[in-house]
Every structure is written in structure tokens, then in C-alpha cells.
Amino acid sequence: MTIWTKPASPTWRTGLGLRDAGVYYALLLLLIVLALVANAAGRPGYLSPANLGNILYQASLVGIMGVAMTVVLITGAFDLSVGSVAALAAAILVGLADGIGFVPAAGAALATAAAVGLLNGAIVNFLGINAFIVTLGTLTAVRGLVLVLTDGRSLMVENGDTLARMLAFESSRIPLFGALLVVAALLAVRACLAFIRARRVGPAIAALAVLLLALFLGRDFTVAPPVLYLAIVTTAAWFVLARTVTGRRLYAVGGNAEAARLSGIDVRAYKIGAFVVSGLAAGFAGVLFGCRLGAVNPTALQGSELTVIAAAILGGTSLFGGAGSVVKTVTGALILFTLTNGFNILNLGANYQGMIEGIVVIAAAAIYTVGGRGPRRAAGAAL
Amino acid sequence: MTIWTKPASPTWRTGLGLRDAGVYYALLLLLIVLALVANAAGRPGYLSPANLGNILYQASLVGIMGVAMTVVLITGAFDLSVGSVAALAAAILVGLADGIGFVPAAGAALATAAAVGLLNGAIVNFLGINAFIVTLGTLTAVRGLVLVLTDGRSLMVENGDTLARMLAFESSRIPLFGALLVVAALLAVRACLAFIRARRVGPAIAALAVLLLALFLGRDFTVAPPVLYLAIVTTAAWFVLARTVTGRRLYAVGGNAEAARLSGIDVRAYKIGAFVVSGLAAGFAGVLFGCRLGAVNPTALQGSELTVIAAAILGGTSLFGGAGSVVKTVTGALILFTLTNGFNILNLGANYQGMIEGIVVIAAAAIYTVGGRGPRRAAGAAL
Amino acid sequence: MVTPLLLAQGVAKTFPNGTIALHGVDLALRAGRVHGLLGANGAGKSTLVKILSGALPASGGTVTWRGASARWTGPARARAAGIATIYQHVPLVPTLSVLENILLDRGGWRRDRRDQRAEVAALLARVGHELDLDALVGDLPIGARQMVAIVQALASGADLIVMDEPTASLAGHERETVYRIVRMLAHAEQRAILFISHFLDEIVSLTDEVTVLRDGRVALNAETATLDEAAIAAAIAGRSVTALSRTADRWIGAPALVATGLSVPGRLGATDITVAAGEIVGIAGLLGSGRSELLHAIFGAHPVQTGNVQLHGQPVGPSPEEAVAAGIALVPEDRAAQGYIPQFEIWKNIGLPHVGAGSWLLDPAAERGAADAAIARLAIRTPDADTIVTDLSGGNAQKVVIAKWLGERTRLLLLDEPTAGIDIGARTDILQLIQSFADDGLPVLLVSSEFSELIAICDRILVMRDGRIVAERRAGDIDEQGLILLAGGTLPTVEQAA
Amino acid sequence: TRVRATTPFFAAPTTGTERPRYGLSSVGLSYPFAAAVAKGFSDAAHAAGAEAVVLDARGDVQKQANDIEDLMVQRVHGIALMPLDSVVAQTWVDRAARAGMPIAAVAAQVGDPRRRAIRNVYPGLSALATQDEVEAGRAAGRLAATLLPADRPAAIAIIEGAAGFPEVEQRARGFRQGLDESGARYAIVASQPGNWTSEKGEAACQNILTARPGIDLFFNEADDMLVGCARAVRAAQSPAKLIGVGGSKLAIASIKAGAAQGTVCFKPEALGALAFHALADARGGPPARRFLTYPLPAVTRATIDRCVGQW
Ligand SMILES: Nc1ncnc2c1ncn2[C@@H]1O[C@H](COP(=O)(O)OP(=O)(O)OP(=O)(O)O)[C@@H](O)[C@H]1O
Ligand SMILES: Nc1ncnc2c1ncn2[C@@H]1O[C@H](COP(=O)(O)OP(=O)(O)OP(=O)(O)O)[C@@H](O)[C@H]1O
Ligand SMILES: [Mg+2]
Numbered sequence A, B: 001m002t003i004w005t006k007p008a009s010p011t012w013r014t015g016l017g018l019r020d021a022g023v024y025y026a027l028l029l030l031l032i033v034l035a036l037v038a039n040a041a042g043r044p045g046y047l048s049p050a051n052l053g054n055i056l057y058q059a060s061l062v063g064i065m066g067v068a069m070t071v072v073l074i075t076g077a078f079d080l081s082v083g084s085v086a087a088l089a090a091a092i093l094v095g096l097a098d099g100i101g102f103v104p105a106a107g108a109a110l111a112t113a114a115a116v117g118l119l120n121g122a123i124v125n126f127l128g129i130n131a132f133i134v135t136l137g138t139l140t141a142v143r144g145l146v147l148v149l150t151d152g153r154s155l156m157v158e159n160g161d162t163l164a165r166m167l168a169f170e171s172s173r174i175p176l177f178g179a180l181l182v183v184a185a186l187l188a189v190r191a192c193l194a195f196i197r198a199r200r201v202g203p204a205i206a207a208l209a210v211l212l213l214a215l216f217l218g219r220d221f222t223v224a225p226p227v228l229y230l231a232i233v234t235t236a237a238w239f240v241l242a243r244t245v246t247g248r249r250l251y252a253v254g255g256n257a258e259a260a261r262l263s264g265i266d267v268r269a270y271k272i273g274a275f276v277v278s279g280l281a282a283g284f285a286g287v288l289f290g291c292r293l294g295a296v297n298p299t300a301l302q303g304s305e306l307t308v309i310a311a312a313i314l315g316g317t318s319l320f321g322g323a324g325s326v327v328k329t330v331t332g333a334l335i336l337f338t339l340t341n342g343f344n345i346l347n348l349g350a351n352y353q354g355m356i357e358g359i360v361v362i363a364a365a366a367i368y369t370v371g372g373r374g375p376r377r378a379a380g381a382a383l
Numbered sequence C: 001m002v003t004p005l006l007l008a009q010g011v012a013k014t015f016p017n018g019t020i021a022l023h024g025v026d027l028a029l030r031a032g033r034v035h036g037l038l039g040a041n042g043a044g045k046s047t048l049v050k051i052l053s054g055a056l057p058a059s060g061g062t063v064t065w066r067g068a069s070a071r072w073t074g075p076a077r078a079r080a081a082g083i084a085t086i087y088q089h090v091p092l093v094p095t096l097s098v099l100e101n102i103l104l105d106r107g108g109w110r111r112d113r114r115d116q117r118a119e120v121a122a123l124l125a126r127v128g129h130e131l132d133l134d135a136l137v138g139d140l141p142i143g144a145r146q147m148v149a150i151v152q153a154l155a156s157g158a159d160l161i162v163m164d165e166p167t168a169s170l171a172g173h174e175r176e177t178v179y180r181i182v183r184m185l186a187h188a189e190q191r192a193i194l195f196i197s198h199f200l201d202e203i204v205s206l207t208d209e210v211t212v213l214r215d216g217r218v219a220l221n222a223e224t225a226t227l228d229e230a231a232i233a234a235a236i237a238g239r240s241v242t243a244l245s246r247t248a249d250r251w252i253g254a255p256a257l258v259a260t261g262l263s264v265p266g267r268l269g270a271t272d273i274t275v276a277a278g279e280i281v282g283i284a285g286l287l288g289s290g291r292s293e294l295l296h297a298i299f300g301a302h303p304v305q306t307g308n309v310q311l312h313g314q315p316v317g318p319s320p321e322e323a324v325a326a327g328i329a330l331v332p333e334d335r336a337a338q339g340y341i342p343q344f345e346i347w348k349n350i351g352l353p354h355v356g357a358g359s360w361l362l363d364p365a366a367e368r369g370a371a372d373a374a375i376a377r378l379a380i381r382t383p384d385a386d387t388i389v390t391d392l393s394g395g396n397a398q399k400v401v402i403a404k405w406l407g408e409r410t411r412l413l414l415l416d417e418p419t420a421g422i423d424i425g426a427r428t429d430i431l432q433l434i435q436s437f438a439d440d441g442l443p444v445l446l447v448s449s450e451f452s453e454l455i456a457i458c459d460r461i462l463v464m465r466d467g468r469i470v471a472e473r474r475a476g477d478i479d480e481q482g483l484i485l486l487a488g489g490t491l492p493t494v495e496q497a498a
Numbered sequence D: 001t002r003v004r005a006t007t008p009f010f011a012a013p014t015t016g017t018e019r020p021r022y023g024l025s026s027v028g029l030s031y032p033f034a035a036a037v038a039k040g041f042s043d044a045a046h047a048a049g050a051e052a053v054v055l056d057a058r059g060d061v062q063k064q065a066n067d068i069e070d071l072m073v074q075r076v077h078g079i080a081l082m083p084l085d086s087v088v089a090q091t092w093v094d095r096a097a098r099a100g101m102p103i104a105a106v107a108a109q110v111g112d113p114r115r116r117a118i119r120n121v122y123p124g125l126s127a128l129a130t131q132d133e134v135e136a137g138r139a140a141g142r143l144a145a146t147l148l149p150a151d152r153p154a155a156i157a158i159i160e161g162a163a164g165f166p167e168v169e170q171r172a173r174g175f176r177q178g179l180d181e182s183g184a185r186y187a188i189v190a191s192q193p194g195n196w197t198s199e200k201g202e203a204a205c206q207n208i209l210t211a212r213p214g215i216d217l218f219f220n221e222a223d224d225m226l227v228g229c230a231r232a233v234r235a236a237q238s239p240a241k242l243i244g245v246g247g248s249k250l251a252i253a254s255i256k257a258g259a260a261q262g263t264v265c266f267k268p269e270a271l272g273a274l275a276f277h278a279l280a281d282a283r284g285g286p287p288a289r290r291f292l293t294y295p296l297p298a299v300t301r302a303t304i305d306r307c308v309g310q311w
């Protein structure tokens, strides 16, 4: 009866369409292109499990911070201070670990990082100052604090035992074959339900992908712990955002703060909460950083905030709040690190890397903004 | 018949209130505090004309880029690429100056910079990709281009004549006494008109301030050319934004693009135009930078985009478009550079500078966001 | 009589900028009754609603809820106590789905509960309205968003439901749904309803009691049965309002607007339309029938559109810039999203389409002059032309959007629901203004969901359905019911129920 | 049939008979000094018929850690490490040593510079090819002593690099040692960061000259800041003398022009070559000498020809 041309079964299409899944396609495309070029250039190891594990490992810190950044962006704010906060956490961890042991030191580091997040959130929400300028201020101030704490020098952990525990926390190898199979099984269950209920094939594809991945990587595949932590953080954040009322409220707060307020949502609490989460995640990234090296330098992680935000925005998170997906953010981070890893593997002339990276980033974003014109889906509804 | 109880003369009050003039007060306060501390520390030269001239000079490149950034922000976009574009312009200038002379080389540099701006604008507006990710991409790509052009080394101008002309363009001394008197006179005329027409005393205060400044600085006061260029660029941008149809439309485009479009404004043209202006300004800053030393290194002006955006936002420009004042942006830049100047004068330990800078930036923003609660005035209405 | 569910006494409100919106208003709302709240634009209705729902703090007076004193510290408290509100500027989250917006105030921890979805679906079925629960609210036109807000309030299960102009941007069919909902809530479920509207027929047929505000004071409070439309209109305007009457046989000139083959893929089928100088052509249709699309297509505002537009024989290119340059004016239906620049003062908004016509330099004095004239002409209630539009009441903001296009350069007026949210007195004034423009030879194309308006002032009425013009009638040859039937709606049940 | 990449971007494509590949993890190839080290490394590798894999950490420790990982995964023949941070680099060296991968440090030492003397090469390193930063500062100090007024204690200002780099403290320490050894009478009245860049160096000098117009000498911890500072000094018509560290082309031009008085001559290309040769030799067995360096002459206008600007 209508002349509005609706697609036959919209959820089927949109779940896999360029707009919704574009960032995954972008990553896949990049991997394929790099693998082909690497092969042609006589570097066949590119798609090896070890190298894929490396990419994941290299992207893990940015990924963890990116997940939290996505939460902040969803609430309509902005956090530039994550790099500095991570450095502060690392400095506190390394500075205290010899004295009080690894676990208490890590606790202190996380607590401090969360406190900085709380401070950011409180200033933004109670004084009403723009989040950009506030977190730019804390970016500078916290980096200054790191300089004061370290006296401008690098710190390192001396105690061999403590160091060993820190390294174990960050650098042991974790076999992943079994875990991947379990995940694939869980996803398969979910896929069946999703297909029966809503004819969505997205989850089925995800389950298949994980299964194939597990088989491809093989029984001996291991990853470093940060990859696992990233997976856990991402899953937890995804669950909260997509499956709980807290998540809905976070989207509401960012999508239209006034509507959220009028619906009885404590807008400030959610906005401040997002900053605390961001601080905590930065702190955790800092702890991992400190454990990775058993040391920290005062300029550690400088400038990483831009990479983190880039990952989130590449993943389709809106700078204006109300939309964003943590899984896509992690994919965005993987795109960025796949690229630099590819440059390294291909031994691409350093001078050309920047140019190519810039172009690829824009092209990746173009894939789903240009390709994905059409009906949108609600925030957080996609996997 | 009306029930409106109007404040006696609202424009009088709001024009000088914290919300509208807060950033000027913040700068004044900072100057006063630093002058007092410097005096107490036995460094009386702080408020000397020469030092004030230095602060202006040091802030000039960021100021020029900030003015254009304000225009971009007013239209609701974002330009992270300015630092890279400026470096590219400097590299082109320095690379070509020996071959084709200073003026053609500068022309080529400006044209290239404007072309990058156009590219940014076109991608953002025709492909619909987020400005943040596009300009982050060009930030990386253009910096890469600089690396390719310079092959990772510093370039310098060899030809003595050319070098001399470049230095003259940037480093001669320009007496300012007469010019300031003229400006004061012009402002006084405007002040009379403003007072008669609308009982606004803002212009009168500005005229008086300039006059006092001229007398204070004295007959022998000279500045470097970049200060003059900054003044010209700012005045021109202020004039366009506040006094011309183009300015009104720029604000409208950023305030509500759809409403502007339905009012017959070519929204895309204005948005792209803003990017071109930003590119041009960055190019001009790059030319000035190249002229300073007659040389350029590949990392030139790296990271300056954040300072530029900070200046604009400190000046009260909205990240969401539709509001902003170039004069306040320049004031924001002056706040940032007054601070580092103060650190140097007071010989404050490098490790403590970051902490204090961060806190002062937040405090400066707090002055007018917290102090300025109350009746609002519209975008671009203030001087 | 039963004790009121909610009792407001002496509620007063002064805004920070000095505007006194309420001078001390008394209001009593009872379970099982529909209470109408009326008043001219800017009379203070929305302000009162916001105070009752905790969205704004009062500056004086008391509110009693179920016999106990209530000072809401925020909307959450009022919601929890059992007051649900549909605000005038429909606050929804554009990035969430229809379902999630409806469930926005729900607690619990699971986001995607199937029982809640079923509950909402059942609710929709009960009120007989269709909504795609998974559509993104940001993609919906304003009428559909209004329905989402209504369902949201409905789903909250509150005892008092406050509706601030719920029907202002709805067309016939959806209005019927709203009436059904209101009756069901009040009479079947014994809830209290506060119903704000500028449509007197609705008020008369739907409400049990009315309160009329004027300049922030109660001007009238009576049982509806004791009143008629004229008496209410007089109370609202503070003067007697003459009903619009058709001027027979107006002068009509040569064809001015000739549009051929206008179409927008998927939204507007190929359409030809001609409007003569001095002619007022109305477009009737249901929500989503493509009326707005047609006006936008004439204005050249669709990125993908085909067809030709000629004005007085001159072709007009397909872009808003060219349309404005040719003298075409469009008053869009969604004033907040399409009509004004929120940060601008009234005078800058009014001047926006005109600046640049003469000189590239601004002339603020002239702009203010023009704005002051428009404020006087349309009786916009504002301290002065320097007020920011977002500080105006809804109807007055709408008047600003109309005022944008009343300049001398306008040669074709496209009006999309121009009277949405405008009070009865001003509505008559605006319609008369439109007539006077037409009398001066201006061609006018008027979209309105208020079919009586169309019949009153149009010369010819086109009926749209599913993106096509399906019928054309001379205004004198058809009545409201006939239009409704042509548009594909069902006949209203208002009269029968009253 | 495999398609061979012929894109000019790529470093020489490998053939069936693999040429030996050596990796260099650079701090950032957009820093001219690091770029020159890389050039020396690559040139030496080419001359020896080997392939150089040069990775660019862009000033980010995290990225440098990743780069080293990538090099180890690729099983290059040896890694030259230009560490962004000496302390942090220890773990990388340990890891490489455990994997049996020859690794040499270039341009900066590995191990906490406060605890480990520069000549005491970190265990596990095949070699350390660097200039001694303290020594460089000392050379500058000795040169400065000759430029100071004899009749009164001199006022000296130090323009530091960006806070957080160990060179900041090392060069300043050496500088004071050099002055003390020469028996100079002086007071350091200001030390302010110039963040390694010419524009910040210029600003710092301008500002310091306002507060202390009577500065006799500016010690710039890097040559980029030296050329910026020279502009400030000339603009303020101050008689202050200027000394830098590094021997960059720009600084050499400045000294030739008389705008600055002297600098300490670094040879980054030589460092790169030294590191390569150390790695190439490491496969033959334990090296005879692990600390590799070159003399650091302080040059003035008179002796400027002894310094060829390599960056
Ligand atoms: N935030 C505000 N700041 C200042 N004044 C305001 C504000 N909101 C409303 N007003 C003023 O308060 C008065 C009452 O406004 P209100 O919105 O209550 O009117 P209303 O009766 O709902 O009108 P309408 O029928 O047009 O919606 C108006 O004069 C309006 O300009
Ligand atoms: N209730 C609705 N739900 C979803 N989409 C709708 C609805 N109503 C209209 N639309 C969409 O709006 C577009 C056409 O509506 P348009 O605004 O042109 O019609 P209209 O007759 O002016 O209706 P309105 O009264 O809403 O202005 C179509 O894209 C249609 O899909
Ligand atoms: Mg209202």
C-alpha cells in the first residue's frame, strides 16, 4: 500500500550492512590486503597465529582505554587525560611496588587513577566547564605530577620477586584454544536464539568466525594476558551497555541529557561515573604498562589519548554522544595497530608510513559512512 | 501593559559581566598575579613593554591558527591538522625558496595549505565522515608528506639574499606607538556611537584601554611582524564574523545547519570555506615559522593543534558550533603563553610547570563558566 | 466532591532573566477527570506543567499531592510519585529506539526484557496505534515522535498524566488515537489528566473542567459543560475572537508556481502542481502522507529530487539557495530542528533569510527595526527583540519562524503547519495575515492538519495520500468530514462522545 | 609464480637467497638526529650487502616495545636499539638476550643512567655505540669557561630539553663539571625547558633575558634550541654568548655566521655504522670491545671545519 520502499527484512540486512558492520569489513579488508602484499614481498609469516597474537597484544592497552573512552563519549563527554593518568598509575605502581608489594601498589595505582577520573567528572559536571578544557588541564597537570613524582627520571622495580610477579601478570602465555571453543559454543547458542527469535544471522556469523579462528590458530596458540584482559573488559562493557538498564541510561544521558533528566535519570551520576570508568581503565592500562616493562619513564604513553579517541571514533562512536559500540572501538584500535604492524612486517620506508596511515584511516571511516547510507539502528543494539 | 521586569540597562551589565568578559579578566588576573610574584621574587621587569611584546610574539603563531580554528569551530567542525599543515607550508617554503625566491615559494606554500584545507572540507562535507577522524587522518598523512619531502632531515635556505628577505618578513621591528594611537582614536569614535545608540560602554573601555596601553608602552615600543599579522588577521576575522553577512551565516550554519539550509544558506560552502580558511591560516603560520630560521625540521609544530584548540575553547568557543569569538580566542592563547612566560621569568622548575599550567587552565575556564551563570547573550554579540 | 489528587496553590515562577511567567496559579486535578488548561502563547502553561512535574523549581506557592505537601526536587521524584508528563518540546533520545524511549524511566537491570516489549506491544494494540518499536527515534518525523512520547507516558502507569499540547503536531487519525487514550485513561482507569491544547473543539468535547491562564494568572476556571467555544476564546484572548469566515470569490491571477514531475525516490511520486497568484492552495493528508515532502521538493531541499519548478515563468533550480533567491519561502513543520537557530536572538533569526540581499555588510539597526515590526505584527510575547528564541514559549517561537518569511521579497509562501502550537487569537490573526498576503497577489501553499483552517481560508484543496495527490476540490465544495474521508482517515468520534 | 613487489616504498625486496636482515628500532625518524643514525646504519648495512629493517617508534615507548617484538618475530639477524628510555630498555635487552638475538644499543645507554656508568655496558648487549652525554656536557662546559668574563662571576642560563629525558640532567651535570674543572666562577641563574625545539628555545631565552638582562652565557642542551635562542639574544641586543650540543647543520651555519659561539660535535651517522658493525661481528663470537664511541670535540667558529653537520 505504501510507496516507501522498505527492505524485506530490515534486521537481516542492516546487521551485516556496511553501516553496521563496516568497521569489521574495514579490518578484514586491511588484513587481506596486508597479507597479500606481505606474501608478494616474500614475508609469508604475516597471517601466522604468532603475528596475529602480536597485533592483539600491541592493541591491548589502547583497546582497554578505548573501551572506557567509548563509554565517556557515549555520555557526550570527552577525556583527553587518559594517557597521563595511565602514566601516573604506572609511576605509582613502579614507585610503590618495591615497598609494599605488587598487589597493594596496583591497588593504589588504580585508586589514584579512579580519583583523577572522579575529579574530572566532578569539575565537568558540577562547575559546568567544558570537558575538553578540563581534561586538557588534567592531561597537563597529571603529566606534571608524574614528572614531580619521578623527578623527571625513569623508575624501575628492583626487587626480583616483585618484578617476577609483575611480569607474570603481564607476560605469561595463556593458551586460548579451549577458551575460543567455549566462546564459539556460547555464541552458537546465542545465534540459534537470535535466528529463531529475530531472524538475525549476525551472531551465527560471529560464532562461525570464532570457531574458524580457533581452528586456524590451532591448539598451541597462546596469547599474553593483556589480550585476555582486553577481551574481559570489552565483554563486560558490551554487556553493561547492550544488555542492562545502566547501559540504556548511559546512551540516554548522551543522546539527550534533558530527556534523560526528565525521565528521572540522575544525569550527573552517570556522566561522572563514565569519567571514573575512564580513569580506572587508564589506571589499569598504566598498571599493565608498568608490569610490561617493570619500569616507567616520565613521558610514557604521551599522546596516546589521540590514538584512543581515534580508535573509538573509527569504531563509529559519535563525538556528540548517544551512540557507540565498544566492540567496534576495539576493532578500530585493531585497524590502527594492524596498520603499524603491517608497516613493520613489510619494512615500509618510515617516511611513507605516516602518509599511508592517514589515508587508510580516512578510507576505513569512509567505508561505513559512505557505504552505509540508509536506515540506522538504535545505539548499542548491534553486537 | 507588559509584565517583563527588565533590568535597568541589560547590555551595560552583560557586556562587562563575567560570562561575556570573563576570559579578559582571567588574563588580567594572571598578569597581575605573575607581576606581583615576579616583583616579590626580585624580577621587576615582568610588566615591561619588552616582555609584553615577547608574550604577544610567542603567542602569535598559535593565535593566528586559533583565529581560523575559531571559524571552523563556529561552523560546528574541528581541525586537528593545523600543526601538520603549518609544517608542510614551512617545508615547501624552505624547500622552494632557494629555487624560485621567497614570494613565489610563500605563495606555493599558502596554496598547498589552502588545498589541504579544501580537501579536509570536501571529505567532511561530501563524504560525510566525522571531521575529527578526517583531520586526524590528514594530521598523520600531511606529517608523513613533510617527512617524505624533507627525507627526515632539517631543510634550510642557503641563498643569503632569500634568507635575508625571509628574516625581514618575520624579524624586523615595527614601531607601534602611532598605530596604537590611531586604533584608540578609531575605537573612541566607535565608542561614542555605541554609547549613543545602545548605551554600551564596552567599546569606550576598549578605547581607553588601548590609549593607556599606548602611553604605557611608550614611543619606542616595537613589535615583531608576527604580532602585527596576528592583529590584522584577528581584526579581519572579527570584522567578518561580527559585521558581515558571511559572519552571520557562519554562526547560523554552526548553530543549526538544517535551519540554515532551509533559510537558503549554502551550508556546505560555508563549512568547506571554514576549512580552507583554517588551512590558509595554518599555511601562513607555517610561512612565518619557516621565515624565523630560514629552516624547518620535520617535527616542526608537532602537537600545536591541541594548543590551538585549547586557546579557542579557553576563549569560550563551543565545540558544538554556533558560538565563538576570535578576540577571546586570541586572549585564550595569550593566557597560555603568559603562563609559560611567567614560568621562565620566575625560573620555576621544569617538573612543576605542567602541574601548575594544568590547574591554571582549568581555573581560568572556571572563572567565566562558574562566575558567569545568569542571563545569556547570543553568539558573537560580544566584542 | 472527592479531594483533589493534586492541588496547586499560588504557584509562581520568575525566570532568572526577570520574566515573570506565573503570578500565583491555583489548580486542582481530580482522579477520573480530564482537566483542560488553556491560554495564549506565553501565558505560562508549559511553565506550570514543568513545575508540577518537578522539571523546574517554583519560586512561590505550594503543591499538594494526594493530600501531602510535595516539593519535587527533580523529575525523578514526581515520576516516582505517579506523575507522568508529555512535554511540549518532546524530549526523546534520538539515538535510541522507539521501544527504549518508551521504557526510558524504567528501573531494573536487564535492558532487553521480552516481557516489557510484549507489554508495550500490548499497550499499543489496546490503544490501536502502530509504531515500529525498533525504529530509531531520530529518524522519525515530528508527529511520530509525539506519539512515542504519548505512549511513553501511557506506559508509565502514572495516576496523573500531564499532556502539553499533545495534538499540536498530529493529524486527524493520530488525534483520534490521542482522544481515545485520554478517555480510556480518565473514564475507564480513573486517572487524572491535565490536557493542554489550543484546539477549542478538542477541549470542549474532551475535558470535564477547564482552567484558562492569562499573563500568568488564572482567568477562568469552570466546568466545561457550562462553557462554549466563544466564551473560552474570549477568556484566552481577553477579547472576543471573531470566527474565520470564508471570503467568497477572491481574486485569483495567472498561474505563478508551476511545478511538474516533482518526485523524491521512495517518498513522493511524480507530482504536478500549479498555484496562481493570489491563490491559497491547501494540502490535506494524514501523518506521513508526503505533504512536507512536497513542500520541500518545491523548495529544492531534497538532495535527491527530480522535476521542474517555475515561478512566474522563471525556472528555479533545485536548491534552497536558489529557491530563496527566487523569493520562495518555506515555514517548516519542526520549528526546533528546522526553523530557528537556537543561539540566535529573535532579530537575528528573523533576519537570517534576508541578510545578504542588499549588501554584504550587516545593518543591525535595520534588522532590529524589521524584527520589532514583526514582533508587533504577530504579537510575539517577548521582552524585546534581543531575547534568545529558546527562551520563548513554544507558540511564540513558532511565530518567530513565520516572521522570518514575511519580508517584501517573498513571492511564494510554502507553509507547513504554520499554526501548530499557536493560540486561538493568534491563529486567527495569522490566518488573516495569510489571506491578506494572498489578497496582495502572493501565491500560497498551505499544509495543515487542522482541516477546518484549510476550508476556511483556502481556494482549492489538494488531498495527498502515500506520496501522491489523490484528489482536488474547491474549498467551497467540501466539508471537514469529506476531507477526512478523502485523506483516508476515519470519521472523528469526538462529537458522538461528548 | 609469485608477484614481486616493485613499489618504491619498500626497501630492497628479498630474493630467494636471503640477504641477512638487521633491524634498527629508532626513537622516531622525524627527529633529524635519529634519522641520521638510521642513515648511518642503513648505509653500513648496504655496504655490507645486508638489508636494514628500520622501525620508527615515533617517540612512543609503547610503540618501541611493539617494534622490538615485531623484529624478534621476524627473526632478523640482530637488533640495533636506539632506546627512548634507558631504564625501560633493560627488559627488551633481557628478552632479546634470552632469545639469543644479538642486540646492540645505539645513541643512548641501557640501564639506569644514575646507577650505571656509561662505559659499564649492560649485560646482554652485544655493544653500546653512543656518545657519552655527560662527556658532551663537560666539553661544552670547558668551552664555556673560555667565553666567560674573567673579572666577575658569570651568570649562566641553561635551556633544557623537554622534562623527563635523562639527557636533560646528564648534559647539565657534565656542563657544570666542565666549568668546575676549568675553574670558572659562575652561577646558574636560570634553567628552563626549551622542549628541544627552536621556537620554545627562542621563547625561553626571550623570557629569561627579560628577567635577567645580564646573562653572560646560554647553554642550550641541543642545537635546535641554540639557533632559536640566538635569535632571542640578537633581538634583545644582549651580549650573551651561546653554546649548544649536537653539531647540527643549522647550528654550524649559525656559528659560522657568528650568531652562536660553539657546539659539541655529534656524529649520528657514525653511531649508526658502529652499531651495525658491532651486530655484524656479534655473530662471530663475543666482541672484544663492547663500548664504542668517538671523540666529542667542542667546536667554535675557528675550529668549525672539524665538524661536518650530519643532521
Ligand atoms: N527558560 C526561560 N527563560 C526565560 N523565560 C522563559 C523561559 N521559558 C519560558 N519563558 C517565558 O515564560 C513565559 C511563559 O512561557 P510558557 O512556555 O509557560 O508559555 P505557554 O503558555 O506554554 O505558551 P505556548 O502556548 O506558546 O506553549 C513566556 O513569556 C516565556 O517567554
Ligand atoms: N508515523 C510514522 N512513522 C514512521 N515514519 C513516518 C510516520 N509518518 C511519516 N513518516 C515518514 O515521513 C515521511 C513522509 O512524511 P511527510 O513529513 O512528508 O508527511 P506529512 O504528510 O507532512 O506528515 P507530517 O504530518 O508528519 O508532517 C516518510 O519518509 C515516512 O516514512
Ligand atoms: Mg507551552
Ligand SMILES: [Mg+2]
Pocket (backbone or CB within 6 Å): C291, C292, C293, C333, C416
Ligand atoms: Mg509534515
